[in-house]
Amino acid sequence: MACMMIVGVATDARPRRLIELCGLPPAGLAGYSESAAWPLWLAPGAERGTFAGTVNEEFVNEDFEFALSADALRHSESFKWSHYPADVLPLWVADMDFAVAPSVLEKLHARLDQSIGYAPHAADCEFTRLLRAKLERQGLVDLPANGWIKYLGNVVSGLYATVMALTAPSDEVITFTPIYPPFLTAITDPGRVAKHVALAATPNGYQIDWKALEAAVTPATRLVLLCNPHNPTGRVWTRQELTRLAEFVERHRLWIITDELHADLTLDGTFTPFTAVASPAVRERTLTVTGPCKAYNTAGLGIGALISHSTTLNARVAKKTVGIAAHPSALAVTMWQATLEDDGAWLAAVLKQLRSNRDYLAAFVREKLPGVKYLGSEATYLAWLDYRSHPRAADIQQYLLKTAKVALNPGPHFGPGNEGFVRLNFATSRTILAEALDRLAAAHVPVA
C-alpha cells in the first residue's frame, strides 16, 4: 500500500488547493494517461468496464483547486467524515469533498448580514424565473405560467408526498433496482408495496429489463419512481429509453415521478428530462423533483422542488406536505439562486475532476482489482461496484471497512438482490481517491 499522508490546513471555509503528500511514490500506481477518446470504457472494441487507458507509473496530480484535504474535511459537523474512525477514508454518503463555489459562498455570507425572515419563492420572483429558464435550457419546457412549482425543504420529502398523494395503502409502486434507498422507504413506510424491477447488467451498461417491467404490472400498480440520471448506476437514460418508458406509463395509465436531482452532474452523453419525451397525456401524470444539492454540494442546506405540467397534480401532491414539510430556509433559497447566477466555471471544473476520477477508477478496477466489475458512470459521482466474485461477497462492505479502512455503501441498502455490491463515491481529490483505491487493492483477495 502506498504510504501517503495528506496534509492540509482547514482554518476557514474558503476554497483551497489540496496539498499532498508525504512519501508519495508516485503512489505505486497512482497515475494514468488520459486518452482523448470518450467513453474510455467504450473505446472501439472494448466492453464497458474495460477502460482503454492504463494506470501508469507516473503520478499525474489531477487534484483541482477546489478539492479539500482530508484534514479540512474531517470535522465534527461533517456526517460523511465524522461517522467512521479517523483511520477510515469515507467514500460513502453523497457529499463531494470539494469547496462550495466561491460565488455561492459569497452570497451566503452576504445573506447573513441581512435580516433572516421568510424568503420569497413565489412563481413570479427572480429566483423562480431563473430556475425556470435553466430547466427550459435542459429541455423541461411548456410548463404553465403558474402553479407549476412547489418548493420543499428537500427532495426526498417530494418522493414521500407523491407516493402518499397518488396511491393508497397496498397499491403497488414500481422502481428500478439498485436504487437510492429512500425510493424504497418512500414506498414501504406509508404501507405501499414496492415492485422491484432489477436493471440488467449488460456489456453496454445497466439497462431497463422491459420484459421484467411488463411482468411487474398488476391491476394494483399505480406509480413508477424513476431516478434520471440514476443513483447508484450513474446511467443517463437516453431519449429512446425514456420514450419507451413514457409509452409504458401511458399504456398502463400510471403516474410517474422522475427524480432529476443529478441532471447537472452529467459527465457524458446528454441528459433528457423525462417530460421532454412524454406525450401531453403522460406529462399530466408526471411530477419532476429536483434541487441544487448534488451538483453544488450543498446538501446540508436542504431545498427541493416539485414540478409538474399539471397544476392540479402539483396542488394535489403539495397538499400532502402542508403543515408537515418545512418550507425552504432563507439561506437555501439564496444558495439555489446563487447557483443559477453562477458563471458555470466552478461546475465545469467539478465535472472535469469527476470525469478524470471516474476514468482513473475504471482503469484501477480493471488493472488492480481482478474480479471486480464496474460498468462506468455516465452521470453522478457514484460507482456501483460488483464484488460478487469476492470470497467475502456476503459481507463485502464490512470486510472492506475493517480490512482496507475504506467506507463504502453496502449493496443490500439499494434493494433486494444486491448482496456483493458496494457504492463508491468518487467526488474527492485524486489524492484521497488514489489512497482509498490503493487500500482496496492491498486488501483484495484475487479470484481465480
Ligand SMILES: Cc1ncc(COP(=O)(O)O)c(C=O)c1O
Ligand atoms: C436521487 C436522489 N434523490 C434525492 C436525494 C436526497 O435529496 P435531499 O437531501 O434534498 O432530500 C439524493 C441524495 O443523494 C439522491 O441521490
